[in-house]
Amino acid sequence: MSRPEAGQARSADARATTSEFDPWRRVRQITRPRLARPLGERLFEGYIMVFYLIVVVAMGGSLLHFTSAQTQPSTFLLDSVIVGPGGIPALPAICLMVLALVLIASWGLLTVGPVSASRADLVWGLQLPVDRQPFLRGTVRRILLKALLASSVVAVVVLFAGSAIVGDSATLLSACVLVAAIGPAGAAAAVVVQARSRAEGDTTAVAGIALWSGAVLLLAGAGTGLTAMALGVPFPVVGGDSLAAVAIVAASALAVVATACVGSALALRSVRGLGWPQLASGGGHHLVLRAAASSLDAQAVYRSLTRAPSRRRRASALLRSAVSGPWTAVVAAEALSWWRIPGALSLWLSTLGLGLLLPTVSGWGAPVVLLAGVVVLGLLAADCAASATRASALSPDLEAVLPISAGSARIARLVHPCALMAVWMTVTLGVLSLLTGLPVLLAMAPLAGIGVGATATAGARQPPINWAGSMVLTELGPVPVGAINQMTAAHRSGVIVLVPVATVLLGAGGWVPLAVQAVATGAMVIWALVVQKRR
Amino acid sequence: MPGSPALLDVTALSCGFMGHAVCGEVTVTIASGEVLGIVGWNGAGKSTVLRTVAGRQDALSGSVRFRGEPRQEESARWRRAVSAVFDDDAWFPGLTVREHLHLVAAGHGLAAPDRSVDQELAFFGLEAAAKAFPETLSSGQRRRLLLAAAFLRPADLMLLDEPEQRLDPAMVARLGERIVAAADEGMAAVVVTHDPQFLTRVAGRCLVIDDDVDELTPARAAALITGRPAE
Numbered sequence: 001m002s003r004p005e006a007g008q009a010r011s012a013d014a015r016a017t018t019s020e021f022d023p024w025r026r027v028r029q030i031t032r033p034r035l036a037r038p039l040g041e042r043l044f045e046g047y048i049m050v051f052y053l054i055v056v057v058a059m060g061g062s063l064l065h066f067t068s069a070q071t072q073p074s075t076f077l078l079d080s081v082i083v084g085p086g087g088i089p090a091l092p093a094i095c096l097m098v099l100a101l102v103l104i105a106s107w108g109l110l111t112v113g114p115v116s117a118s119r120a121d122l123v124w125g126l127q128l129p130v131d132r133q134p135f136l137r138g139t140v141r142r143i144l145l146k147a148l149l150a151s152s153v154v155a156v157v158v159l160f161a162g163s164a165i166v167g168d169s170a171t172l173l174s175a176c177v178l179v180a181a182i183g184p185a186g187a188a189a190a191v192v193v194q195a196r197s198r199a200e201g202d203t204t205a206v207a208g209i210a211l212w213s214g215a216v217l218l219l220a221g222a223g224t225g226l227t228a229m230a231l232g233v234p235f236p237v238v239g240g241d242s243l244a245a246v247a248i249v250a251a252s253a254l255a256v257v258a259t260a261c262v263g264s265a266l267a268l269r270s271v272r273g274l275g276w277p278q279l280a281s282g283g284g285h286h287l288v289l290r291a292a293a294s295s296l297d298a299q300a301v302y303r304s305l306t307r308a309p310s311r312r313r314r315a316s317a318l319l320r321s322a323v324s325g326p327w328t329a330v331v332a333a334e335a336l337s338w339w340r341i342p343g344a345l346s347l348w349l350s351t352l353g354l355g356l357l358l359p360t361v362s363g364w365g366a367p368v369v370l371l372a373g374v375v376v377l378g379l380l381a382a383d384c385a386a387s388a389t390r391a392s393a394l395s396p397d398l399e400a401v402l403p404i405s406a407g408s409a410r411i412a413r414l415v416h417p418c419a420l421m422a423v424w425m426t427v428t429l430g431v432l433s434l435l436t437g438l439p440v441l442l443a444m445a446p447l448a449g450i451g452v453g454a455t456a457t458a459g460a461r462q463p464p465i466n467w468a469g470s471m472v473l474t475e476l477g478p479v480p481v482g483a484i485n486q487m488t489a490a491h492r493s494g495v496i497v498l499v500p501v502a503t504v505l506l507g508a509g510g511w512v513p514l515a516v517q518a519v520a521t522g523a524m525v526i527w528a529l530v531v532q533k534r535r
Numbered sequence: 536m537p538g539s540p541a542l543l544d545v546t547a548l549s550c551g552f553m554g555h556a557v558c559g560e561v562t563v564t565i566a567s568g569e570v571l572g573i574v575g576w577n578g579a580g581k582s583t584v585l586r587t588v589a590g591r592q593d594a595l596s597g598s599v600r601f602r603g604e605p606r607q608e609e610s611a612r613w614r615r616a617v618s619a620v621f622d623d624d625a626w627f628p629g630l631t632v633r634e635h636l637h638l639v640a641a642g643h644g645l646a647a648p649d650r651s652v653d654q655e656l657a658f659f660g661l662e663a664a665a666k667a668f669p670e671t672l673s674s675g676q677r678r679r680l681l682l683a684a685a686f687l688r689p690a691d692l693m694l695l696d697e698p699e700q701r702l703d704p705a706m707v708a709r710l711g712e713r714i715v716a717a718a719d720e721g722m723a724a725v726v727v728t729h730d731p732q733f734l735t736r737v738a739g740r741c742l743v744i745d746d747d748v749d750e751l752t753p754a755r756a757a758a759l760i761t762g763r764p765a766e
């Protein structure tokens with residue numbers, strides 16, 4: 001046997017080394033220490049999850065109790081819009097369905113592994129000569145299974161809680177089956193949407209808008225009775241002896257399994273074309289989204305879910321026609337900037353739609369529920385209305401390019417959010433005013449809108465949270481000292497502005513609340529003007 | 536124009552952070568039509584001095600007077616008279632290049648804003664990027680946009696922080712000519728720079744920022760920062 005040439009030996013050694021190298025083993029070696037968490041941390045997270053589940057069940061139970069047919073509906077709404085006790089027994093289930101939809105879809109968007117690479121972002125970030133498809137397929141299947149289990153748990157909770165409180169498990173059964181199907185369907189849709197947007201190199205507003213549209217449609221269906229017709233059919237109770245009951249349960253289970261299978265197939269097909277750049281980008285996107293969610297910044301979460309603006313655009317006619325000086329320049333810039341923030345208009349319109357539907361939905365006519373709805377939706381709409389200010393406040397010296405004083409610029413920046421919120425409050429409280437026969441509500445509406453818009457603008461101009469400063473450990477993780485206070489300052493002020501409206505909704509009469517509203521709005525506008533810009 | 540009344544009067548200005556001065560006190564006056572260069576090593580405090588003069592940072596001590604009166608950096612009068620370009624990118628979010636320039640022109644009440652915008656787009660080579668959003672441009676194009684906005688509007692005083700950075704040599708040369716032409720028409724300028732050629736081309740006087748602040752001729756200052764003897 002002749003000795004191999006030196007070159008041949010080196011080549012053989014190189015081949016041997018290459019074939020023995022297992023990139024996935026190397027990846028696991030790198031990521032395992034990073035992914036490993038101490039037992040105490042896992043227990044603490046488990047405790048938080050249990051606590052979270054208890055809170056959700058308690059909230060759902062309270063909602064059911066409030067809106068159930070046994071509860072006396074509002075007595076101050078006109079009879080024409082009140083659906084009496086027993087009118088739509090499926091409504092509690094619908095409310096919980098919406099809650100479940102939002103929770104599950106949000107969770108799906110946050111934890112979708114193949115695209116956003118929640119647990120393996122470091123793996124996607126490494127340029128390794130490996131086939132990532134097996135890893136992707138396994139992750140997709142795990143996600144869909146988790147979603148199915150989670151939504152099934154929610155469905156069971158809805159069924160038992162609803163039966164215990166409402167006492168009518170028959171009508172809840174069909175809704176619960178739908179809830180169980182939402183999980184895999186929502187998770188699969190999230191994978192498909194995110195995979196498609198990754199392939200196109202940007203994120204999409206579809207998921208965010210779909211959430212709101214779904215909620216609006218469900219509530220609209222409830223308002224018009226369509227959902228009640230669809231879900232209120234008195235199906236037999238689980239365990240009943242009729243053949244129809246067994247058939248319906250079996251068909252429902254098959255429907256859920258079929259949904260999971262179809263969703264799995266679609267999700268697997270959608271992730272097939274993803275390459276390393278899209279996956280690495282997804283990892284970065286996921287980190288941003290998690291940071292936004294952890295900081296409780298709803299606007300940042302929504303923006304991280306929305307599509308980036310197009311790269312080129314024709315000049316706006318608004319600037320040519322409306323700008324005649326520095327003051328109008330700032331107003332026009334804020335308005336145009338807001339108009340072009342992806343999803344801002346749809347989010348604002350969605351809150352307006354929900355605000356309009358609120359008083360017309362059976363069971364939600366209770367003053368406390370109406371008030372809570374107006375406050376929550378109003379603050380969300382105001383946060384959205386001030387999103388352009390949030391963006392422009394990142395460049396605190398921007399307005400210095402125009403011959404306008406800082407004070408005048410602050411007033412100009414209030415115009416657009418306050419106008420949007422004046423419209424929002426006038427429409428929603430106007431409807432309430434018509435339904436209740438309380439004209440004072442209509443008179444207070446623009447003032448309340450201006451006040452809430454001003455507080456949201458002031459909140460948008462707050463200095464950014466100092467994540468490099470002193471931290472305190474909370475249930476949400478380490479949070480900078482004073483961050484919660486800073487984040488909620490605008491919303492607390494917004495609630496104060498709405499106190500006069502609340503007194504009217506809860507029964508206060510006369511025109512005194514109007515005067516109080518004027519004072520509260522004036523105070524908040526002044527506060528918004530004195531809040532210093534970021535620097 | 537030596538002998539003309541001071542447009543900007545800086546007296547014993549101490550600049551720094553959290554009570555600590557980063558350089559010596561600055562005392563200088565600038566008249567209309569003058570271009571003052573500021574040079575120094577990295578970290579010497581050039582940009583800090585310029586930001587303090589512009590009012591974007593609080594002074595530790597000293598005073599800045601504009602046209603004989605204390606400077607009020609948040610007043611419309613100061614903002615109408617002073618055009619500034621700093622290192623931080625600043626444009627209206629959600630507006631394209633053309634829209635940003637149009638907003639500046641119309642906001643300053645120019646008679647024909649569209650024509651002025653077209654001229655600046657052409658001068659700074661931004662016609663092809665007119666419909667693009669600034670954040671999609673290269674860093675050099677973004678710098679051109681900020682300079683275009685600064686030259687588009689009328690101003691008595693221009694404050695420029697390393698305007699030559701990120702620009703190609705041809706653009707730097709044209710920018711120098713533009714500054715000199717504006718000074719010939721009566722505008723004063725304060726220019727922080729690291730470029731000795733750019734300094735000697737545009738500046739009539741020069742401050743060297745360090746632990747002590749000295750005023751030198753641009754040629755001597757250029758020689759100082761390049762480590763070569765002055766010609």
